[in-house]
Amino acid sequence: xxxxxxxxxxxNLVPEFEIYxxxxxxxxxxxxxxxxxxIIYYPVNCYYFTGANQDEILIVYxxxxxxxxxxxxxxxxxxxxxxxxxxxxKSFSDLKKFINEKRVGFEFDYITLNEYKKFQSIIEAEFVDxxxxxxxxxxxxxxxxxxxxxxxxxxxxxxxxxxANYLKKGLTEIEFAGILEKIARKYGHxxxxxxxxxxxxxxxxxxxxxxxxxxxxxxATPTGGMGLSPAFPCGASFNEIKENKPILVxxxxxxxxxxxxxxxxFSIGEPEEEFVNYYKKILKIQHEIFENLKxxxxxxxxFDFIYExxxxxxxEKYFLxxxxxxxxxxHGIGLHTSEFPVIAKNFNYLIKENMTFAFEPKMxxxxxxxxxxxxxxxxxxxxxERITSIPEEIICV
Amino acid sequence: xxxxxxxxxxxNLVPEFEIYxxxxxxxxxxxxxxxxxxIIYYPVNCYYFTGANQDEILIVYxxxxxxxxxxxxxxxxxxxxxxxxxxxxKSFSDLKKFINEKRVGFEFDYITLNEYKKFQSIIEAEFVDxxxxxxxxxxxxxxxxxxxxxxxxxxxxxxxxxxANYLKKGLTEIEFAGILEKIARKYGHxxxxxxxxxxxxxxxxxxxxxxxxxxxxxxATPTGGMGLSPAFPCGASFNEIKENKPILVxxxxxxxxxxxxxxxxFSIGEPEEEFVNYYKKILKIQHEIFENLKxxxxxxxxFDFIYExxxxxxxEKYFLxxxxxxxxxxHGIGLHTSEFPVIAKNFNYLIKENMTFAFEPKMxxxxxxxxxxxxxxxxxxxxxERITSIPEEIICV
Numbered sequence: 005x006x007x008x009x010x011x012x013x014x015x016n017l018v019p020e021f022e023i024y025x026x027x028x029x030x031x032x033x034x035x036x037x038x039x040x041x042x043i044i045y046y047p048v049n050c051y052y053f054t055g056a057n058q059d060e061i062l063i064v065y066x067x068x069x070x071x072x073x074x075x076x077x078x079x080x081x082x083x084x085x086x087x088x089x090x091x092x093x094k095s096f097s098d099l100k101k102f103i104n105e106k107r108v109g110f111e112f113d114y115i116t117l118n119e120y121k122k123f124q125s126i127i128e129a130e131f132v133d134x135x136x137x138x139x140x141x142x143x144x145x146x147x148x149x150x151x152x153x154x155x156x157x158x159x160x161x162x163x164x165x166x167x168a169n170y171l172k173k174g175l176t177e178i179e180f181a182g183i184l185e186k187i188a189r190k191y192g193h194x195x196x197x198x199x200x201x202x203x204x205x206x207x208x209x210x211x212x213x214x215x216x217x218x219x220x221x222x223x224a225t226p227t228g229g230m231g232l233s234p235a236f237p238c239g240a241s242f243n244e245i246k247e248n249k250p251i252l253v254x255x256x257x258x259x260x261x262x263x264x265x266x267x268x269x270f271s272i273g274e275p276e277e278e279f280v281n282y283y284k285k286i287l288k289i290q291h292e293i294f295e296n297l298k299x300x301x302x303x304x305x306x307f308d309f310i311y312e313x314x315x316x317x318x319x320e321k322y323f324l325x326x327x328x329x330x331x332x333x334x335h336g337i338g339l340h341t342s343e344f345p346v347i348a349k350n351f352n353y354l355i356k357e358n359m360t361f362a363f364e365p366k367m368x369x370x371x372x373x374x375x376x377x378x379x380x381x382x383x384x385x386x387x388x389e390r391i392t393s394i395p396e397e398i399i400c401v
Numbered sequence: 402x403x404x405x406x407x408x409x410x411x412x413n414l415v416p417e418f419e420i421y422x423x424x425x426x427x428x429x430x431x432x433x434x435x436x437x438x439x440i441i442y443y444p445v446n447c448y449y450f451t452g453a454n455q456d457e458i459l460i461v462y463x464x465x466x467x468x469x470x471x472x473x474x475x476x477x478x479x480x481x482x483x484x485x486x487x488x489x490x491k492s493f494s495d496l497k498k499f500i501n502e503k504r505v506g507f508e509f510d511y512i513t514l515n516e517y518k519k520f521q522s523i524i525e526a527e528f529v530d531x532x533x534x535x536x537x538x539x540x541x542x543x544x545x546x547x548x549x550x551x552x553x554x555x556x557x558x559x560x561x562x563x564x565a566n567y568l569k570k571g572l573t574e575i576e577f578a579g580i581l582e583k584i585a586r587k588y589g590h591x592x593x594x595x596x597x598x599x600x601x602x603x604x605x606x607x608x609x610x611x612x613x614x615x616x617x618x619x620x621a622t623p624t625g626g627m628g629l630s631p632a633f634p635c636g637a638s639f640n641e642i643k644e645n646k647p648i649l650v651x652x653x654x655x656x657x658x659x660x661x662x663x664x665x666x667f668s669i670g671e672p673e674e675e676f677v678n679y680y681k682k683i684l685k686i687q688h689e690i691f692e693n694l695k696x697x698x699x700x701x702x703x704f705d706f707i708y709e710x711x712x713x714x715x716x717e718k719y720f721l722x723x724x725x726x727x728x729x730x731x732h733g734i735g736l737h738t739s740e741f742p743v744i745a746k747n748f749n750y751l752i753k754e755n756m757t758f759a760f761e762p763k764m765x766x767x768x769x770x771x772x773x774x775x776x777x778x779x780x781x782x783x784x785x786e787r788i789t790s791i792p793e794e795i796i797c798v
Contacts, residue, residue, distance in 0.1 A: 014638060015630050047600055057632055059600065059619040077617045077625070077725075084631040110514075114599060117509040117517045118532070135515070182586030189579030189606070194633045196604055202511060203444055203456065207593055209586070220474045222456040228474070233412050234481040235454055235658025235736075236591045241411060261632025328474075339632075 016260070018055030020086035022148045026053055026141070027070055033137045034066040034109060041065050042109030042134050043099075043123065048198055048339050049111060049138055051261055056084035061093060063102050064109075071102050096126055103127055109134035114200060139344035143336055144358045149262060150382055150391065153338070153360060156259040157380065157392040159191040160266050163255060164394045171401050173247050173272050177216065177240035178232060181209035184255055194258040197341045206263075206341035209240040210254035216243045217252045217374035224332060226325035226366050227252055227374035247273045250373040254364075261339050265362035266392040267378030270399045282367065283375055283398060285317045289365040290377050290396075293333065294388045297361075297381075303351040307333055310365070311349075322367040334363040337380055359383045360391065413657070415452030417483035419545045423450055423538070424467055430534045431463040431506060438462050439506030439531050440496075440520065445595055445736050446508060446535055448658055453481035458490060460499050461506075468499050493523055500524055506531035511597060536741035540733055541755045546659060547779055547788065550735070550757060553656040554777065554789040556588045557663050560652060561791045568798050570644045570669050574613065574637035575629060578606035581652055591655040594738050603660075603738035606637040607651035613640045614649045614771035621729060623722035623763050624649055624771035644669045647676050647770040651761075658736050662759035663789040664775030667796045679764065680772055680795055682714045686762040687774050687793075690730065691785045694758075694778075700748040704730055707762070708746075719764040731760040734777055756780045757788065 030053065034042055044050050044062040051057040053064065059075040073093035074081040082090050091098075110123070112133040124131070145153070167184045175183075185208055189195065197206035204223070212219075212229045221228030221237050230241035245251060251270040256263050269275075269283060292313050297306065310333055314323035324330045332348035335341075337360055345353040347361060361383070366376030380391040427450065431439055441447050441459040448454040450461065456472040470490035471478040479487050488495075507520070509530040521528070542550070564581045572580075582605055586592065594603035601620070609616075609626045618625030618634050627638035642648060648667040653660050666672075666680060689710050694703065707730055711720035721727045729745035732738075734757055742750040744758060758780070763773030777788040 014627060014640070017631055051632055055631055057619065057634060076619055076621075080616075080618055080634060084634065112514040112518070115514050116599075117507075117512050117514060118530070120514045121509070133515070176587075178589065179587045181592075182583040185586065185592075186579035186583040189582065189637075190573075190576045192575065192629055192639070194629050195578075195582075195606055196602055196633060200599070202513075202597070205593055209592055219477075221477055222454065222473055224473075230411060232589055232591050233657040234414055234452055235448055236593060236655075237454060237477060237481065240586075242589070243411070258633075260630040 017084055019148065022146060023053065023055050023086050025146065027064060029141055030064055030138070031066050033141065034064065037137065039066065039107055039109040039132060039134065040105040041103055044111065045119070046111050046114035046200070048200060049114065052142060052339060054085040054087050056081040061099065073098060096122060099126055103129070105129060107132060111135050111138065142338060143344050144356060145338060145360050145382065149338065150360070152260045152262040153264055153380065153391045156257045156262055156264040159188060159193055159259060160255070160257045160264055160392050161394050162191055163188045163257065164253065164268055164399065168270065168399050168401050171245070171270055171272060173245060175245050176242045177211045177213060177245060178209060178242060180245060181211045181240040184208070184253070188255070188257060192259060194261070197256045197258055197263055198339060199342065200340050204342070206256060207239060208255050210238070211240045211252065212374065213243060213245040213251045214249040214373045215371070216241055217250070218368050218370060218372065220325070220328050224330055226328070226330050226368045227376065245272065248276060250275065250279050250375050252374055252376065254378060256341055263337055263341055264380040264392050265337055265341060265364070265378055266380060266394060267364055267376050268394055268399055269375055269377070270401065272401055275398055275400065279373065279375065280398070282319065282369065285319050286365050286367055286376055287396060288317060289313055290363060290379070293363050293365070294381065297355065297383060297388050299355055299357040299383055299385065301355045303345050303347045303353050303355055304349060306355065307331070307347055307349050307351070319367060322369055324366065326368045326370040333365055334361045336360065337362045355383060357383060357385055414481055416545060419543060420450065420452050420483050422543065424461060426538055427461055428463050430538065431461065434534065436463065436504055436506040436529055436531065437502040438500055441508065442516065443508045443511035443597070445597060446511065449539060449736060451482040451484050453478040458496065470495060493519060496523055500526070502526060504529060508532050508535065539735060540741050541753060542735060542757050542779060546735065547757070549657045549659040550661055550777065550788045553654045553659055553661040556585060556590055556656060557652070557654045557661055557789050558791050559588055560585045560654065561650070561665055561796065565667065565796050565798050568642070568667055568669060570642060572642050573639045574608045574610055574642060575606060575639060577642060578608045578637040581605070581650070585652070585654060589656060591658070594653045594655055594660055595736060596739065597737050601739070603653060604636060605652050607635070608637045608649065609771070610640060610642040610648045611646040611770045612768070613638055615765050615767060615769065617722070617725050621727055623725070623727050623765045624773065642669065645671060645673060647672065647772050649771055649773065651775060653738055660734055660738055661777040661789050662734055662738060662775060663777060663791060664761055664773050665791055665796055666772055666774070667798065669798055672795055672797065676770065676772065677795070679716065679766065682716050683762050683764055683773055684793060685714060686710055687760060687776070690760050690762070691778065694752065694780060694785050696752055696754040696780055696782065698752045700742050700744045700750050700752055701746060703752065704728070704744055704746050704748070716764060719766055721763065723765045723767040730762055731758045733757065734759045752780060754780060754782055
């Protein structure tokens with residue numbers, strides 16, 4: 005018991021009521037879809053439903069208590085999770101003992117083909133995709149989840165405001181990224197920004213000064229950055245930070261698995277008037293987003309509505325990219341950097357109460373610089389509530 | 402052309418001969434396996450075979466020039482890759498134009514079930530797994546790849562030696578991790594340590610002082626660490642670093658996508674005699690590894706041979722864990738933190754010339770501390786050559 009107690013004292017656990025609400029909501033969805041049992045194998049979803057992120061498989065039945073099988077580390081899973089039925093997983097074939105059902109829910113988006121074949125060889129059943137069921141459950145945040153995201157937002161604020169003290173000309177973009185990382189870790193940023201994808205990687209070093217922020221790359225953003233090498237061709241590079249140039253800092257923070265995403269512009273010395281004017285317009289767009297976002301709007305319609313604003317502000321040529329346009333202004337956020345739903349062109353999903361989004365209107369002045377702002381917010385019944393709260397002004401040092 | 406030239410000046414590209422050698426070797430293996438064409442979709446393998454890591458699909462024919470289809474960013478892929486046939490990928494169905502073969506190689510370990518279904522709906526063919534073919538190709542490193550890993554090793558050395566200057570009592574483990582991260586980024590460490598797995602995450606903050614290094618967790622290591630939360634229950638915690646206690650620092654570095662892994666022990670003030678004695682023994686094991694590793698040995702046999710040494714040194718009770726034993730001493734390393742092959746119990750694969758490994762003999766003194774050493778090496782015809790070269794002594798500050 006000594007170790008168990010010690011662990012409890014050293015980090016907070018996900019509360020029991022939170023886990024049981026999540027399981028209960030999931031069971032309701034399983035019943036509605038006539039899925040008697042689901043296997044949760046993807047670690048991020050396991051953590052969501054158990055509060056433990058060990059090497060584990062969770063079995064959720066539509067009509068009875070879930071079972072957690074743990075390969076490693078059994079004691080820590082028991083310490084971290086309020087699930088009552090936790091057993092060792094000695095071999096994959098142990099699964100058979102717990103699943104007799106002929107229709108089994110499975111996360112088709114988070115399982116590799118070889119993993120799937122392994123499960124198929126053990127369990128004779130029809131496998132049905134439950135990815136979207138879980139995406140939708142995860143998209144609505146609880147009070148507890150929002151409190152964790154707000155804590156991450158507090159860390160972000162410290163990172164941006166303390167980080168400003170160390171910004172000076174001659175630093176490389178990647179060097180400044182390292183300085184911010186150091187501050188972030190001190191306050192408990194977990195470092196890894198999970199995405200649930202091999203193709204899309206999230207990282208903290210999305211920091212660019214002037215010209216490099218106009219580079220497009222593999223990511224769906226107008227301000228892609230040069231990166232350090234062709235192996236990692238995104239974000240911060242060895243480019244030196246200069247005086248009086250727009251510096252874009254987009255630095256995700258993770259606390260207890262929950263992420264926030266935010267962007268601020270920095271400047272060493274007085275920012276150029278042109279940049280200040282464009283920044284006022286992008287800020288206006290962000291405020292239009294926050295004033296108009298409500299539950300019940302369709303994401304794609306909201307994108308179109310906001311895109312229209314770029315015309316009335318006269319920035320349509322540069323908004324969301326110059327030669328290459330990017331068709332999104334915001335993404336769901338939580339246990340993944342970008343998760344369901346996104347606020348993008350033609351994305352036909354309803355925005356709901358207690359969904360959390362990172363909104364990042366950005367623009368590119370060709371050959372010169374990119375700029376933008378980003379904040380993480382939660383959609384309330386009749387308003388938008390901020391989760392990140394760094395002052396919106398250009399941070400001049 | 403301006404942007405192309407600029408990019409070339411700002412970061413190095415993978416040389417043309419390197420890419421064509423890799424493609425040629427792969428084509429030979431495809432022919433031997435009667436696979437006329439392979440689809441490479443996993444970004445790390447795309448980068449390996451093209452030199453570009455954009456949002457892309459590579460088609461490798463057994464008998465003719467490969468074709469690279471790029472969703473985003475076409476210009477950067479053309480800049481970064483020496484592949485001559487590069488075309489835009491506007492829709493997934495474009496693939497049909499390039500594949501008429503009825504047997505198609507595919508990476509079953511790196512494709513999700515939903516991605517697989519998407520490919521299957523477009524290409525009518527038998528899909529065969531090529532994961533292991535590529536794993537084996539990637540396991541043998543070229544002169545060029547080893548030069549990149551040596552550069553990463555030089556960064557690692559700076560991180561450990563400069564980092565020692567900032568180590569002091571009262572810092573938390575995660576705070577010291579941030580300090581090392583700052584130094585690493587300055588020298589060009591890319592930050593992301595790719596693993597090719599949703600289940601196994603690699604991270605730089607594997608830093609623990611005393612008791613926390615005896616915690617086991619989801620990872621296959623005797624020194625798992627407590628971590629910051631149940632969401633990320635590995636490595637550094639908010640535990641304070643104390644004087645005269647063993648401090649374990651295991652910090653991976655990535656350069657141009659290639660990783661090195663190394664561990665050193667630190668101490669603030671004089672280390673205890675017991676710890677020094679155990680450290681001498683673990684160092685002896687590491688030297689036994691380097692003196693005896695040769696091409697032609699079977700990995701599992703080599704594990705057993707080294708494990709035996711723990712008996713003659715009288716540390717068998719603590720070697721590779723106390724209550725829970727871990728059955729590996731080394732892992733392949735390159736574009737992934739841990740890749741084929743591993744040096745583990747019952748692992749029936751031949752060790753070959755120019756394979757690279759991180760060897761990490763570790764041990765745990767229960768209730769007190771973990772300790773170990775780790776270096777990345779390349780297997781030469783008649784010897785082991787070090788890739789990381791930090792002095793082996795306990796780093797006392």
